[in-house]
Amino acid sequence: MPEPILDDISHRRFNPLRGSYVLVSPHRTKRPWQGQQESSNKIELPAYDESCYLCPGNKRAQGDVNPTYDSTFVFVNDYSAVREEQAEYEPPKQDGSLASRLLRAEATTGKCYVITFSPKHNLTLADMPAYDILPVIKTWTKIYTAHLDPHSPLAKSAKPTTLPPASLNGHPVPSPTQQYRYMQIFENKGSAMGCSNPHPHGQVWATTSLPEEPGIELVKLREYRREQGGCNLLEDYAKLESEKGERTVFENSSFWAGCPWWATWPFEIMVVAKKHKRALVDFDDLEREDLAETIAEVTRRYDNLFETSFPYSMGIHQAPLSGTAEEIEASHFHLHFYPPLLRSATVRKFLVGYEMMAEPQRDITPEQAATRLRDCGGPLYRTR
Amino acid sequence: MPEPILDDISHRRFNPLRGSYVLVSPHRTKRPWQGQQESSNKIELPAYDESCYLCPGNKRAQGDVNPTYDSTFVFVNDYSAVREEQAEYEPPKQDGSLASRLLRAEATTGKCYVITFSPKHNLTLADMPAYDILPVIKTWTKIYTAHLDPHSPLAKSAKPTTLPPASLNGHPVPSPTQQYRYMQIFENKGSAMGCSNPHPHGQVWATTSLPEEPGIELVKLREYRREQGGCNLLEDYAKLESEKGERTVFENSSFWAGCPWWATWPFEIMVVAKKHKRALVDFDDLEREDLAETIAEVTRRYDNLFETSFPYSMGIHQAPLSGTAEEIEASHFHLHFYPPLLRSATVRKFLVGYEMMAEPQRDITPEQAATRLRDCGGPLYRTR
Ligand SMILES: O=P(O)(O)O[C@H]1O[C@H](CO)[C@@H](O)[C@H](O)[C@H]1O
Ligand SMILES: O=P(O)(O)O[C@H]1O[C@H](CO)[C@@H](O)[C@H](O)[C@H]1O
Secondary structure, eight states: OOOGGGGTSOEEEEETTTTEEEEEOGGGGGSOOOSOOOOOOOOOOOSOOTTOTTSTTOBOTTSOBOOOOSSOEEEEOTTOSSOSOOOOOOOOOOOSOHHHHHSOEEEOOEEEEEEESOSOTTOOGGGSOHHHHHHHHHHHHHHHHHHSOTTSGGGGOSGGGGSOOOEETTEEOOOOSSOOSEEEEEEEESGGGTOOOOSOEEEEEEESSOOHHHHHHHHHHHHHHHHTTTOOHHHHHHHHHHHHOTTEEEEOSSEEEEOOTTOOSTTOEEEEESSOOOSGGGOOHHHHHHHHHHHHHHHHHHHHHHTSOOOEEEEEEOOOSSOOHHHHHHOOOEEEEEOOBOSSSSOBOOOOHHHHHTOOEESSOHHHHHHHHHTTOSSOGGGO | OOOGGGGTSOEEEEETTTTEEEEEOGGGGGSOOOSOOOOOOOOOOOSOOTTOTTSTTOBOTTSOBOOOOSSOEEEEOTTOSSOSOOOOOOOOOOOSOHHHHHSOEEEOOEEEEEEESOSOTTOOGGGSOHHHHHHHHHHHHHHHHHHSOTTSGGGGOSGGGGSOOOEETTEEOOOOSSOOSEEEEEEEESGGGTOOOOSOEEEEEEESSOOHHHHHHHHHHHHHHHHTTTOOHHHHHHHHHHHHOTTEEEEOSSEEEEOOTTOOSTTOEEEEESSOOOSGGGOOHHHHHHHHHHHHHHHHHHHHHTTSOOOEEEEEEOOOSSOOHHHHHHOOOEEEEEOOBOSSSSOBOOOOHHHHHTOOEESSOHHHHHHHHHTTOSSOGGGO
16 A cells, blocks of 8 residues: 555655656645647547558658558658768868857767557447467567667577567568667657647657667666665666555556656556566566557556547557667566556647656546556547 | 768767767658557637636636635645655565565655636736746746755755746745655646646646656766766857857757757757856846746747647756755756657657667658747737
8 A cells, every 4th residue: 555644744755766756746736727628539539540651551741552461561761860871061170169069969860660550440449359469469579570780689589589570561661771779669649749640550659879868867877786785776667666556557467557666657657577578578478468568458458547538648668679688688578658647538648848847747646547547447438 | 060971861860968878760751650649729719718727817626715826726635645744654674575675665755836827817928028937937937946955955056946936826835845866847738648637737746756758867967977077967068069059949048949950749849058057046136037038938938839729748857956966966957848749730749669669760861840939929829
């Protein structure tokens, strides 16, 4: 049981994975809400939409035609944020001038992919049984593998060779023209999270630089490992939470899913591998099935909570594509789900003024959120 | 002139005030937008609304009645996120257990105020001439002064004594029951930024803890000061930007306002004191007038940009209420404006999947944003 006193007093919780704090104000949910309402997602979508650039057989923005795929489908983003080729940029010399000290930039190249989760326009992860989510996990694994540094200790991992190679636009993924440092796999779901096409899909951005968030986590994971004699922060954390149970939403033999002690978003969930897994390539078939089941359980509960297609951003953090042996060993596979809704299908939490300027602030405790999510398992509300 | 090459290639810019990076993808604005549209703010509001809990003479949620004030009005937030009094919390002993290492919390107390900017329900800062913004700045200064640690070097600053003492609900602000560490002054404007009442108002949260963002900045400001022989990062930065001009939106003799090199939000603006000013109490009458003029110029340009009541979150960063002499000397007064709109009055930038999981990403360059904002000065579009 959580310390009951924390249900009533304002406090800050420490996030050891980022080395940062979040302010928790449990009594604040009593506040009435007169602000913006999200549009609820009651619109029924067709299984095929001829104006959708992700549906099988349709034409995309830049003229390419999608194959009539029957599971997942991968293509290079027509509006990539980073590109493989661009003009050279030579940063100004560090000559001690104010400009060289305060106006610093570095070029970044990379590659952006889009992955559809299903040929059906109206099937979200929450609608899909675990065995339909499995091909998505396999596709992530194949894309990750195709971009791994051949010298990485991970490249020697035998397991992914049991998977067929990744395909792109129906053809094998070409070898990258350069070695990327990190691959961010993520999904934006729902218009409240900036998603502009309801056809269920995720994205993959691979870059020559290690982005901020996985970079911050990697520093903390390495520190913990050094300070705790080789123990792994997230392995320890999953073990502790699985024993305590009060923040658990779902677990199976390979994964713990729950609202972390330090959650920022009201119904934030973290999915953590229970054993030390550095990246997607470390999983065997059973573990991939367990991951599919965990994703199905999390996304279905989200939809059930407010009986709506629940918006969120989801992302995978794992080992860099290329890095030192220590970085790769310290990495630990996990997923973050950041959903904005707070009170209902139409009232969200705004992380604005105080949160942007000072510190993230949350209203309900993670224990309260986990209890509610734990209790809304079972069949998807739309099919009951 | 900016290096023209940076207008076309993807790059990362370094933010020396936070020690973090932002990814810039200038070519990405070509992307079509089919996602969520914000409601535009075309509704004309009355000068007085009898259902508004901020209008003069009206009753608030908890039953208090507002005085018939004629300038600004300050009261304690009826739904404060932190409170002066609460049950004691004794954090668990650091006994080396997993729980003591990974489930860490600390109690936080504090005080939350609301400040109306004007008795008129329909006057935003953008509608107000500089001489009407001056009372807001004086009120901020008085609230800050009333909470200053009496032992702080800032408390000896003579200037604020020329201001009448702060009043609360029409009475003098009572001495705080405890010494707070930091005071965050901010404004959420517009429903897109979680503001639930259009009556122009800001907030003040004072806490016993130093929040994350000012804490991160303070570390960087102190480092710079030590490394650069006592120079001040933001004083150097304002000087450099004022000379370069390409990111300047507006400036007068006391303040530089522009889109910082490392801006995350499309039209983000930072207002920086040109001389070394640690906090509001360091300003004299002329500097307060210059600050009022700068806020008027920034908010009016924002509204003019897309001819809409432009949403944003704004916050003041300055010296902690209580801290070491070094912390207070290293502090430098500045304002951040974080506005979400990107393309028009109804299309915003979403900082979602990649931005949350990996790294903030922006589409237009800060130089492009500054040029557009510089060019839309003059009278407020609604009054032309
Ligand atoms: O205090 P308000 O205006 O009711 O609420 C708004 O600002 C707060 C401080 O930034 C946020 O915590 C809330 O999520 C937001 O809706
Ligand atoms: O790439 P999309 O889906 O068009 O765009 C969405 O996700 C991106 C990556 O998180 C964000 O940069 C965009 O602001 C958001 O609208």
